[in-house]
Amino acid sequence: MAGISSRSLKTLLGGMLAVGLVLPSPAVAQRDPAYEAARQAGQVGEKMDGYLGVVGSQSGAIEAMVSDLNIKRRANYAERAQAQRATLQEYAFTQGCILIARTQPGEKYQAPDGSWQTRGSGPPQRDPRCP
Amino acid sequence: MKTAKLTKSASQAHKPRVMGKRKVTAGVMAVLGSALASGCISVNAPNEPIVIELNINITQEVIYRLAGDVQQNIEANPEIF
Numbered sequence: 001m002a003g004i005s006s007r008s009l010k011t012l013l014g015g016m017l018a019v020g021l022v023l024p025s026p027a028v029a030q031r032d033p034a035y036e037a038a039r040q041a042g043q044v045g046e047k048m049d050g051y052l053g054v055v056g057s058q059s060g061a062i063e064a065m066v067s068d069l070n071i072k073r074r075a076n077y078a079e080r081a082q083a084q085r086a087t088l089q090e091y092a093f094t095q096g097c098i099l100i101a102r103t104q105p106g107e108k109y110q111a112p113d114g115s116w117q118t119r120g121s122g123p124p125q126r127d128p129r130c131p
Numbered sequence: 132m133k134t135a136k137l138t139k140s141a142s143q144a145h146k147p148r149v150m151g152k153r154k155v156t157a158g159v160m161a162v163l164g165s166a167l168a169s170g171c172i173s174v175n176a177p178n179e180p181i182v183i184e185l186n187i188n189i190t191q192e193v194i195y196r197l198a199g200d201v202q203q204n205i206e207a208n209p210e211i212f
Contacts, residue, residue, distance in 0.1 A: 030209040057178070072211045076204065084200055086193060093189050094197040098205065099212060129191040131198045 035069065038062055045108030045116055046099045048127060050077060050092030055108050055116050097130035 031039075038044045038058075044066055047053045051070045054063055073095075074088075081091035100109045103119040111117045111125040205212050 031212075032210065069211055076208055076211060080200060080204055084197055086197055090189050090193050091197055091201070094194045095201050095204065097194060098198065098201045102205070129189070129194050131195050 032065075034061075035065060038065065039107050040104075042106065042108045042118060045110060046096065046103055047110045048093070048096045048100070048112065048114075049089075050094070050096035050099065053110060053116075093127075094131075097126060100124050100126055101130070 035044075043055055043058050043062055044052050045055050051073055052066045054066050074092075077092045077095060078088050081088050084091065101124065103109045103124060105119050105121055107119050108116050109119055109124050112127050117125060
């Protein structure tokens, strides 16, 4: 009886530790909650060009959020591209490849034909040049 | 339906055939009219901006070279991705 309870206590502690380690996981935890919610709801999607897009017609708040994030992304791409001796478009497009690959099931992304697609369990449709 | 016969066998003053012709003409006019009305070309502006492919000059070589830095970039700036 005592053995079982100590084992269950260990499991519980282990579980708590695991949760503690998993919760502050990268990317997802550090996104703004409104942005994360809009991604999960499919209101915003990752475009091929490395920027976010508004899917369909959404509220002004969502459009403003996307615009703000895209301005930040552009500044980031410009800086990184210069360091890598690449053009802004080259860097942004590569970023788009990777960001589309990293989308979670249910999130929206832009397919090579320009249409919005919902990420399924399989790999997304990407430009053939994407790594 | 029986057509009324004239007591005097003379040519009819009013031929029903004319009536039929008029009917056909009226029908044709109606069809033409509706065709013209529905044949108007309506131009609707698309909601989505027209996407012009500007990425055709980006080579796969460059993309592969940048891929590693892009991964690091996501880890360094998770709030904007």
